Amino acid sequence: MTTDLTTTKRGFHFGDIRKMFGSTGTSSLRQFGILGSLIVIILLFEILTLLRNGPNGATLTSGNLINVINQYSFILILAIGMVMVIIMGHIDLSVGSVAAFTGIIVAKSMADWNLPWPAAILLGLGVGALVGAWQGFWVAYVGVPAFIVTLAGMLFFRGAQQWIGDAQTIPVPKGFQVIGTGYLPEVGLPLPFNVPTMILALVAVAWLIFWEIRTRRVQHKMGSDSAPVWVSVVKVVLLSIVVLVAAWMFATGRPGTSFPVPGLILLALVIIYSFLTRNTVFGRHIYAVGGNRQAARLSGVKDRWVDFFVMMNMSMMAALAGMIFVARSQASGPNDGTGWELDAIASVFIGGAAVAGGIGTVIGSIIGGLVMAFLNNGLALLGQGADVVSMIKGLVLLLAVGIDVWNKQQGRPSIIGFMTRRVGRKDDPEASPVFEPNKTYQAPPVDKTRSE
Numbered sequence: 121m122t123t124d125l126t127t128t129k130r131g132f133h134f135g136d137i138r139k140m141f142g143s144t145g146t147s148s149l150r151q152f153g154i155l156g157s158l159i160v161i162i163l164l165f166e167i168l169t170l171l172r173n174g175p176n177g178a179t180l181t182s183g184n185l186i187n188v189i190n191q192y193s194f195i196l197i198l199a200i201g202m203v204m205v206i207i208m209g210h211i212d213l214s215v216g217s218v219a220a221f222t223g224i225i226v227a228k229s230m231a232d233w234n235l236p237w238p239a240a241i242l243l244g245l246g247v248g249a250l251v252g253a254w255q256g257f258w259v260a261y262v263g264v265p266a267f268i269v270t271l272a273g274m275l276f277f278r279g280a281q282q283w284i285g286d287a288q289t290i291p292v293p294k295g296f297q298v299i300g301t302g303y304l305p306e307v308g309l310p311l312p313f314n315v316p317t318m319i320l321a322l323v324a325v326a327w328l329i330f331w332e333i334r335t336r337r338v339q340h341k342m343g344s345d346s347a348p349v350w351v352s353v354v355k356v357v358l359l360s361i362v363v364l365v366a367a368w369m370f371a372t373g374r375p376g377t378s379f380p381v382p383g384l385i386l387l388a389l390v391i392i393y394s395f396l397t398r399n400t401v402f403g404r405h406i407y408a409v410g411g412n413r414q415a416a417r418l419s420g421v422k423d424r425w426v427d428f429f430v431m432m433n434m435s436m437m438a439a440l441a442g443m444i445f446v447a448r449s450q451a452s453g454p455n456d457g458t459g460w461e462l463d464a465i466a467s468v469f470i471g472g473a474a475v476a477g478g479i480g481t482v483i484g485s486i487i488g489g490l491v492m493a494f495l496n497n498g499l500a501l502l503g504q505g506a507d508v509v510s511m512i513k514g515l516v517l518l519l520a521v522g523i524d525v526w527n528k529q530q531g532r533p534s535i536i537g538f539m540t541r542r543v544g545r546k547d548d549p550e551a552s553p554v555f556e557p558n559k560t561y562q563a564p565p566v567d568k569t570r571s572e
Contacts, residue, residue, distance in 0.1 A: 154472055154487045161491060165498030178501045179494070182373030185366070186380060190301070190448060192493035193382035194219070194441035196486055198464035199471070200393050201437030203485040204430045206468050207410040209477030210266035212434050213461050214255065214273030219442030220457030221277040222247050226443055227290040227452035237296035241443060248439025251277065252432030260427035274461070282454055291451040300447025302381035313371040314378035321367030325360045332356050382444050386486075389437075394482045406430065411478030466513065467492050470520040491516070 162179055170177035178184060198215050205212050226244040229235040235243065251273070258269045304316040332352050339346040370379045397403035408416035409423045417423050441460070446452045471488025473480030492513060499509045 154470065154484060154491065158487055158491050158494065161494050161498065165494065165501065168498070169501050172502060179498060180369070182369045182377075184497065184501070185369055186373055186377055188490075188493050188497050189380050189383040189386075192489065192496070193380070193386050194445045194448075195460065195463045195467065195493070196386055196489040197389060197437055197441045197444070198460060199467040199485040199489045200389055200482055201434040202464045203468045203471070203473055203480045203482060204393075204397065204406055205266070205434050206465070206473045207406055207477055207480045208427065208430050209410050209413075210259065210427075210431070211465065212255075212266065212270045212431070214270040214277060215434065215438040215441075215464060216457035216460035217274045217277035217281065218248065218251050218435050218438040218457075219445065219460060220452075221251070221281040221284075221442075222439035223442040223446040223452040223456050224281050224285040224290065226296075227292050227446055228284065230293055230296060231290050237293055240296065241299070244439050244443045245436055248436040249432060251439075252435030253428070255435065256428040256431035259431050260424040266431065278457075281456075285452065285454060287454045289451045289453045292446055297447045297450055299381055299385065300444045300449070303376070304378040304381075304384070306378075313368065315371075317367055317371035317379045320379065321363050321371075324363050324367075328356050328359050328363070382448070385440075385444065390482060390486060397482055402426070402429075407478060463492060464489075466517045469517060475521060475525065488520075 166177035166179040169179055198219075202212060202215070222244045225247055226240045229240045229243055230237060255266075255269050255273050258264045259266045304314060304320070307315045309315055332355070336346055336352060367379070370377075397406060405416065405421045405423075405426050408419065408421055409426050413423055442457060445456060449456075467489035468480060468485045469475070469488070470491055471480070471484035471486070473485065495512060495516065496509055499512065
């Protein structure tokens, strides 16, 4: 009881700010830094476009935010699958080719075989699963490095896409285009905003409040150290403001627009895969194998099955991304998917994933993808050409990975992590360690007498 009282009345600690972002883990600290970088980039381009265009900036407008989601949702979807691949210590170079290959098959199935568009979507996911199973077999059970397998896949499926489509553009029907160009519908109420978009925002705010209360109750029940109440209140208020302001901008755009359907698909995938990687046994197996394959194997993890599933899942995500892009473009073309793998890989590394594997999160990869998206978008708004955009993206990727490598050599996650660790330990020397799902743990020695 005395301990609880001390925790409640101990006053402000700099380490409490760290708890505002989820945990004491290095992954949360990385995400905090990346999120700050994203905010700085958005504000910077808002100011630059304000100075260039006159009274209003061009970045934080309803139309521009909708364009960003529509134009980059397929890259963000690829990043969700790619982060699991990179956590495992692999790389997938074939995702752009697989997306284009799936897109041409789906387009031809509707144009030539008269397949209904819902069935065509299922066909596309099936094609992605078969491609992923093929590549996963070579990686998991034959032992060929994923880099080589997916490099071969990149060449093969790019050629197969052009062979099947005969280098032609194949249009897709209106119903199919909804997954790439659709919006939440209007409900007919005489209100100056899209009602379903704001309802979605209110649901999100309610979920944030519920989840924070639930987290504190679980921490209290388990007797673990929890942040002061003010930290939870500030965190929920800040996140709720961001959600409501963003939703308002989506809901008050030009007539006929609202929150895009590709954004809904992306949001659903983020929720599903965040839960999968953080709260399931299989998710822990992904981190365990990526952090120390031999230790995970000795602990009973079926690492080959994990390899197989992750590679297959990546191809299914690529298939979905390809279909969304084709729906948005209203046709499948011979140049679809070019360079997508590079943007997806860059998003994951900028989002805090480690080069050696074992570290990375879905949320971090989405934030990294948004950094790339707003870089592209902001430079385009400023009238910069593709050459400048490509050079800046390359420098940002090099800087992100360089900082990760340097920090690892220094034995600390980031400057923010260094500060919070030093200050937090000084103020609270008896703080108990917290399990970090992205941290590499050594397996305990095997008791051979018991195993025998």
